[in-house]
Amino acid sequence: MTSVDTERALRLTVNGVPREATVPVRRLLSDALRHDLGLTGTHVGCEHGVCGACTVLVDGEPVRSCLVLAVQVDGAAVTTVEGLVRDDGRGGQVLHPVQEAFRECHALQCGFCTPGFLVTIAAGLEGRDAAEEITEEEVDDLVGGNLCRCTGYANIKKAVRHAAATMRDAR
Amino acid sequence: MKPAPFRYADPRSVGEVLEVLAAEEGAKVLAGGQSLLPLLSMRLAAPAVLVDLNRVPGLDAVEVDGEGVRVGALVRHAGLLGDHDAARVQPLLARATANVAHPAIRNRGTTVGSIAHADPAGEMTSVLALTGGSVTVASPSGERAVGWRDLFVGPLETSLPGAAVVTSAFFPALPPRSGTAFAEVARRKGDYAVCGAGVVVTLDEDRRVAAVRASYMSVGLVPEVHDLTESVAGSPVEKADWAAAGALARTLVEPDGDLHASADYRRLLVGVLTERTLADAAAEAAAKVTGE
Numbered sequence: 001m002t003s004v005d006t007e008r009a010l011r012l013t014v015n016g017v018p019r020e021a022t023v024p025v026r027r028l029l030s031d032a033l034r035h036d037l038g039l040t041g042t043h044v045g046c047e048h049g050v051c052g053a054c055t056v057l058v059d060g061e062p063v064r065s066c067l068v069l070a071v072q073v074d075g076a077a078v079t080t081v082e083g084l085v086r087d088d089g090r091g092g093q094v095l096h097p098v099q100e101a102f103r104e105c106h107a108l109q110c111g112f113c114t115p116g117f118l119v120t121i122a123a124g125l126e127g128r129d130a131a132e133e134i135t136e137e138e139v140d141d142l143v144g145g146n147l148c149r150c151t152g153y154a155n156i157k158k159a160v161r162h163a164a165a166t167m168r169d170a171r
Numbered sequence: 172m173k174p175a176p177f178r179y180a181d182p183r184s185v186g187e188v189l190e191v192l193a194a195e196e197g198a199k200v201l202a203g204g205q206s207l208l209p210l211l212s213m214r215l216a217a218p219a220v221l222v223d224l225n226r227v228p229g230l231d232a233v234e235v236d237g238e239g240v241r242v243g244a245l246v247r248h249a250g251l252l253g254d255h256d257a258a259r260v261q262p263l264l265a266r267a268t269a270n271v272a273h274p275a276i277r278n279r280g281t282t283v284g285s286i287a288h289a290d291p292a293g294e295m296t297s298v299l300a301l302t303g304g305s306v307t308v309a310s311p312s313g314e315r316a317v318g319w320r321d322l323f324v325g326p327l328e329t330s331l332p333g334a335a336v337v338t339s340a341f342f343p344a345l346p347p348r349s350g351t352a353f354a355e356v357a358r359r360k361g362d363y364a365v366c367g368a369g370v371v372v373t374l375d376e377d378r379r380v381a382a383v384r385a386s387y388m389s390v391g392l393v394p395e396v397h398d399l400t401e402s403v404a405g406s407p408v409e410k411a412d413w414a415a416a417g418a419l420a421r422t423l424v425e426p427d428g429d430l431h432a433s434a435d436y437r438r439l440l441v442g443v444l445t446e447r448t449l450a451d452a453a454a455e456a457a458a459k460v461t462g463e
Contacts (some may be wrong), residue, residue: 001190002180002181002182002183002187002190002191003180004178004179004180004191004195004220005178005179005180006176006178006179008179024176025177025178025179025221026173026174026175026176026177026179026211028173028174028208028212031173047172047212048208048209048212048213049205049208049209049272049276052273052275055275058279061249061278062274062275062278063275063278063279064205064275064276064279066208066212067204067205067208067209067276067279068204068208068279069179069201069204069208069221069223071179071181071223072181072204072223072225120274120275124274140360141274144273144360144361145272145273145274145275145276145361
């Protein structure tokens, strides 16, 4: 008989690290990441799927972590903004090209929406053919699902083009 | 806000799903959750038990043949959008799913869940109606097909009894010599449409307009299909008066006003979107007849 629970023990891989937590079944993934696993890089904005601030990657695909229950990702691999940094091959870490581009292009002001933009754009750029020049339509699609109240998007779009160019050169 | 407390089950078969639904008072099926989770977080819904379909094997297939496209209950909008076979047999599927919210929502949200949610603002409810589709419903008494007219009762309300789950949706193939188009007007890209329209234009062998059907989003309480053929029937496709079809559509719909748009504005949009989409759909149909 299927068990009907109020609490569940979870095992998942977060940013490459196996993690465990016991959570109430109503715990949103966004809250599990922040409260249970201490990863506060994922920001919670509207909490009903409109703003995109809480976007994380589940098995490599961008999803709204406020619209997924933590119990639903038991066994999955989750990437948060903390997981975008890469090893530099000398024992240290370097920022993801999208993070570098945000800094370079001044693509953030208050920073609240930034984690959601970063993971969405990073997954989008990694999922496309880096050799192809990015089109304005692609840029609009990559930023269209996230709300930013500070920048007016111009610098965020500039950062997307900048990161795409960096990733093209780095092929 | 956070969802009110509930209990949770993630059964491994449709049979187990039905057992839990039958045994538990106030149980609700969870698939993609992209409509249900907001309702829970805003406390507009507070089911006692959530029965998660996501671990049931065999529900994630898109099956395509000459008759049409069958979409399993766990197929995500993004999966359907990227299915070229499905788009070839019924082009409205890709055209409509491209308008469903944002990529991050489409990665998680399911097409069948969107239909079972029965939101009159939803794209896929409207496409199910426009294509004359049906859903397959599993219940303790067995499986049966339910046509779209018998499925939708009101906003967010279907005719399905408590211990029932929609396991797939079937969208019939586009008829020969036909073209389709789909368009929305939304405040921001990816938002719920203030008004949306999907249309099918079918020509006869002499490139005259034989049939025109349209279905709208955010207009009326349940999805409806409007036959606009009489306004343009028999016209050569190049000379058809699509504005007349738009004018007819405006007289057939009964939109409501809300925070986002007045009823009059929605009625205006029905006319504009009808005229615009019919011209596109007709051009597509005409290209096929020429190519025959």
